[in-house]
Amino acid sequence: MAVYTEVSLEDLESFLSSYDIGRALSYKGIAEGVENSNYLLHTDKGRYILTLYEKRVESQDLPFFLGLMDHLAQKGLKCPVPVHARDGASLRHLSGRPAAIVSFLDGMCITRPSGQHCEQVGINLARLHMAGQDYSGYRANNLGPAQWRPLFDQCGSCADDVAAGLSQTITRELDYLEGHWPFGLSQGVIHADLFPDNVFFIDNICSGLIDFYFACNDALAYDLAICINAWCFERGGELNATKARSLTQGYMSQNPLPKTDIEALPILCRGASLRFLLTRLYDWLNQVEGAMVKPKDPKEYLERLRFHQKASSSASYGLS
Amino acid sequence: MAVYTEVSLEDLESFLSSYDIGRALSYKGIAEGVENSNYLLHTDKGRYILTLYEKRVESQDLPFFLGLMDHLAQKGLKCPVPVHARDGASLRHLSGRPAAIVSFLDGMCITRPSGQHCEQVGINLARLHMAGQDYSGYRANNLGPAQWRPLFDQCGSCADDVAAGLSQTITRELDYLEGHWPFGLSQGVIHADLFPDNVFFIDNICSGLIDFYFACNDALAYDLAICINAWCFERGGELNATKARSLTQGYMSQNPLPKTDIEALPILCRGASLRFLLTRLYDWLNQVEGAMVKPKDPKEYLERLRFHQKASSSASYGLS
Numbered sequence: 001m002a003v004y005t006e007v008s009l010e011d012l013e014s015f016l017s018s019y020d021i022g023r024a025l026s027y028k029g030i031a032e033g034v035e036n037s038n039y040l041l042h043t044d045k046g047r048y049i050l051t052l053y054e055k056r057v058e059s060q061d062l063p064f065f066l067g068l069m070d071h072l073a074q075k076g077l078k079c080p081v082p083v084h085a086r087d088g089a090s091l092r093h094l095s096g097r098p099a100a101i102v103s104f105l106d107g108m109c110i111t112r113p114s115g116q117h118c119e120q121v122g123i124n125l126a127r128l129h130m131a132g133q134d135y136s137g138y139r140a141n142n143l144g145p146a147q148w149r150p151l152f153d154q155c156g157s158c159a160d161d162v163a164a165g166l167s168q169t170i171t172r173e174l175d176y177l178e179g180h181w182p183f184g185l186s187q188g189v190i191h192a193d194l195f196p197d198n199v200f201f202i203d204n205i206c207s208g209l210i211d212f213y214f215a216c217n218d219a220l221a222y223d224l225a226i227c228i229n230a231w232c233f234e235r236g237g238e239l240n241a242t243k244a245r246s247l248t249q250g251y252m253s254q255n256p257l258p259k260t261d262i263e264a265l266p267i268l269c270r271g272a273s274l275r276f277l278l279t280r281l282y283d284w285l286n287q288v289e290g291a292m293v294k295p296k297d298p299k300e301y302l303e304r305l306r307f308h309q310k311a312s313s314s315a316s317y318g319l320s
Numbered sequence: 321m322a323v324y325t326e327v328s329l330e331d332l333e334s335f336l337s338s339y340d341i342g343r344a345l346s347y348k349g350i351a352e353g354v355e356n357s358n359y360l361l362h363t364d365k366g367r368y369i370l371t372l373y374e375k376r377v378e379s380q381d382l383p384f385f386l387g388l389m390d391h392l393a394q395k396g397l398k399c400p401v402p403v404h405a406r407d408g409a410s411l412r413h414l415s416g417r418p419a420a421i422v423s424f425l426d427g428m429c430i431t432r433p434s435g436q437h438c439e440q441v442g443i444n445l446a447r448l449h450m451a452g453q454d455y456s457g458y459r460a461n462n463l464g465p466a467q468w469r470p471l472f473d474q475c476g477s478c479a480d481d482v483a484a485g486l487s488q489t490i491t492r493e494l495d496y497l498e499g500h501w502p503f504g505l506s507q508g509v510i511h512a513d514l515f516p517d518n519v520f521f522i523d524n525i526c527s528g529l530i531d532f533y534f535a536c537n538d539a540l541a542y543d544l545a546i547c548i549n550a551w552c553f554e555r556g557g558e559l560n561a562t563k564a565r566s567l568t569q570g571y572m573s574q575n576p577l578p579k580t581d582i583e584a585l586p587i588l589c590r591g592a593s594l595r596f597l598l599t600r601l602y603d604w605l606n607q608v609e610g611a612m613v614k615p616k617d618p619k620e621y622l623e624r625l626r627f628h629q630k631a632s633s634s635a636s637y638g639l640s
Binding site for chain 1: 326328329330332344345346347348349350351352360362367424425426427428429430431432520521522
């Protein structure tokens, strides 16, 4: 949860005067999104989310993200739609930060996903990939394999304070992944962060996807690997094979990936585990005083990594 | 800001099944209220605030607070109205905490109040006092003069770490207030915490008062003193006499207090300063790890106290 930048009513009203969305009736800082400040805004014309972009989100990337949401919404994907001001711009400034207003999306996050929820995630991830195919924007994945070793170097020697032997485990995994990372897989725009926090449901049906601020161009199957990690593991660290099958087969029902992509799933899952292990480790070791965000436990992703290291084929994830 | 207790969708849906307010379409943890966890809830029947009561709010006091809101709303005061479940109860349990749903109130907080805003606060404070006159509940002020010395004792010898000489200033003030505190003033239900965070405006007109969780029976003029401190001082620590006059005269236009009450304002303002100085000092010295709340600076209330110590009469606050 996070509201890093407080917006005064005076500043808000001045900001809204550039839009045609009516006058403000209420706005509340909401505990949603870790990277940015978000407000739920009611006007006499409707409900909106006002986002102020904080650290980590590069302002040069914002046109890619906002353009992507415009594009996906136009293709029929349920996602927040940027509101354009009267001058046509959706990206503006408020209280010293880049800021945008998007449409409000009904729906709620699931904390204990079932197989049905996982299937919904697979289906909607596939739809996102298909809708993104003709998006003209391009953004490299700045948390891809090439960035993992430098990220680990920044964590320094403190990894072993988090778990005994962690430093050696990461070093060996980096060596392996750098030597075996697959190239030539199907590419496209991926969400790259489709965790349960970012998928809304109403009556167990997906009502929308949010938080496109890690979206980038990368292997589609890598996005599926991220989702397997985020949705299909139980609290104790075990993969729930039923959920994995629901998720992967839900995906394939909409966007059947070629065999090469599927066969790469075990190593993609290892990479996806390492990516979140490293960013969580970094955040764990660099906790910001007063950021009002509790960092997530890196060790969860160490458990996932260990599972995938032993996975012999994509059959482990319900695909053959 | 605070969301101390996370509510899962599963728990929420089970909780809502006792009410007739439709099915949940969204709920967001909001950064409102320091003492409790608050969610803005949308259902297909409307908008609501769901509150889970946390530390500091005694559960035995909750029927007083909820009954008061029912009573005030029935008298026409703009405030959140508790929603009663099908069995008639407005106080229930959710995720291990006492919990209640109240109606959503449009309006926004002002960060830089003008004289007009202060007048609105005075008018609506008076209306609250009048509407509360025949409320049958009773709750003693557990942050009144008798509690100040024990509260200071709990801060121990650390006060001087916050400001040089603070410990002696507080001791002397306690001695003075205990010897001169006025009795026999007009009594009633007071809000006791009517800070800018708790007053909503639309187009500079007060649209409602919120957060009745400090409400209690005490001197009405003491509530006015709390508001003078909360609304009429500038950042540099000076009283803005125009705002004070607007606030007190706004109050008197609705609920003219007898002369004895008015004459007590200087000492009531000293008491109100000491009360917030002490609770802020306590919170400052007892910061809770991970509470995600930045404690407020106690020194602001030292400045106010010093102003009131020099005030010779209620004329300092725009009343004669």
